[in-house]
Amino acid sequence: QxxxxxxxxxxxxxxxxxxxxxxxxxxxxxxxxxxxxxxxxxxxxxxxxxxxxxxxxxxxxxxxxxxxxxxxxxxxxxxxxxxxxxxxxxxxxxxxxxxxxxxxxGDLQATLQILNAVYYSSNGYNIPLAAKIARYYSPNDINNCKKTLQKLAEGEDGKAGATGDANAMTLHGKFLELEGKTQEARYFYDKAVEKYDLKVHRGYPHPMALPWLTPWMAFVSLERSQPEPSHAKIKQALEFGALKADDPLAYYQLATLQQEKTPTWLAYMNKAAASGHVEAMYTLGKFYISVGEQPSSYLKANFEKAFNFMMYRKDGGPSHLGIEWLRAAGLGGHREALDELA
Structure with missing residues (x-):
């Protein structure tokens, strides 16, 4: 020993x-x-x-x-x-x-690391590290952490004020959803968006920490699960996540709400792909290859400014760019992208 x-x-x-x-x-x-x-x-x-x-x-x-x-x-x-x-x-x-x-x-980051591990490992997320961490904690440990999480979410004023930390509110809302308390979860998601800190703090959370859930995506997921989801509210939440918080997942989801293959769709999809969203990379790859095959049809659709820089590239123009995006997606583990490149 x-x-x-x-x-x-x-x-x-x-x-x-x-x-x-x-x-x-x-x-x-x-x-x-x-x-x-x-x-x-x-x-x-x-x-x-x-x-x-x-x-x-x-x-x-x-x-x-x-x-x-x-x-x-x-x-x-x-x-x-x-x-x-x-x-x-x-x-x-x-x-x-x-x-x-x-x-x-009462530390926030420690509580989120433990309970994110519990949440991810028990709700179908393929994150091996989460499963590794979660197995070190007993049901009693987890319950105690959830009590701390609730205090961090509610803040000094309790649930009525929900003046706590936005990240704690989001994860607390997720556990409320699992208990079937969707209205309470929605309340915390709304409050979390209001209080969300848009500043980037170097080294916090620790880059090796499990990813923290975002309130706008939590809200979108909950809203989409409703019998009659509000598309306006979903779009509003995604616009906050994309345009204010610069979240690649929100950009991708927002792109899917646009008319496909339009300049706005392309701008959002580009933002998502450039930030590492693998599905967005694959989508752009397919798109640019189709542009290379039929450039005139896209130039007639208000894409002149977007495509002007690539039409005269010596390396193959849009088609080459499409292949590069497919390669990036393939490196990210995207199966269809690898099949396209085979």
Whole structure:
């Protein structure tokens, strides 16, 4: 066991060194392992989890919000080849304990990391990391995290005011939906859109964290599930997500609401594809190939400005651009794109 502990510590230090190089470590590099070790010492001494999280953060000159940034990378540290014959690595176990303690202390990111893992792994999302994280938590742990989430969503004024964090409101709404409380969920989605922080904060949430659900897409999903969905409300929510929050998924969904193969449709689809939406890449690939085959029909449809730059390219024009988009989609795992390129 001592050999395993030493190996974990060595691997963790090497991994933290890479994280530190990307300026994503919330403390001095030499303090990262010390903070982990101190947390585990306190845990073995049966210190209250929330107290432990606050105490360790303070000791190493961090805020509570920084401690989950040490825990989140632990789930991604690969074991080394010389680990054969040793007990299993404890990296993820340690990370899970730190996240749970931070959630008990009221930290948003830790709570979302745990409950996003629970939500994704139990609702059909193909995110292996979510399943890996979720299995470390008991039903009692999850219930306690949900209580913290509710407090973070409701804020100081309680549900009537819903003055809490927009990201907490969104995930809380998702769990309310699972309980059949769709009206309450809608209320929190509406409030979350109102309070959503459009600023980009470098390193927060941690880039290795599970993706945070967005309130506009949560609202759209709920609205579309209704017997008579409001297309106007769906469009309004998607416009917020796309035009204000620059969300590629919202851009793609908004594009699908436009008349196909029009300049507005193309602008939205381009935004989605450029931000990494694989289906949008595939759609653009097919579109530009069709433009290359029949350019005159598109030039008559108000696409002159959009296509002017490519019609005289020496590399093949629209058709070549279409192939490039198909390749990008294929690299993203899009099966139909790979078939088109075969």
């Amino acid at each position: 001592e050999h395993r502990t030493a190996l974990d510590k060595r691997n963790r230090q090497a991994y933290y060194r890479m994280v530190h190089a990307d300026r994503l470590l919330p403390c001095k590099l030499e303090d990262a392992n010390k903070a982990i070790d101190q947390f585990m010492i306190n845990k073995k001494a049966n210190m209250d989890p929330a107290t432990n999280a606050r105490w360790v953060a303070k000791k190493f000159n961090m805020e509570l919000i920084h401690l989950p940034m040490l825990a989140i990378p632990l789930f991604r540290i690969p074991d080394t080849k010389d680990a054969s014959g040793l007990p299993a690595s404890q990296q993820a176990t340690v990370g899970a304990a730190i996240l749970l303690a931070c959630s008990a202390a």
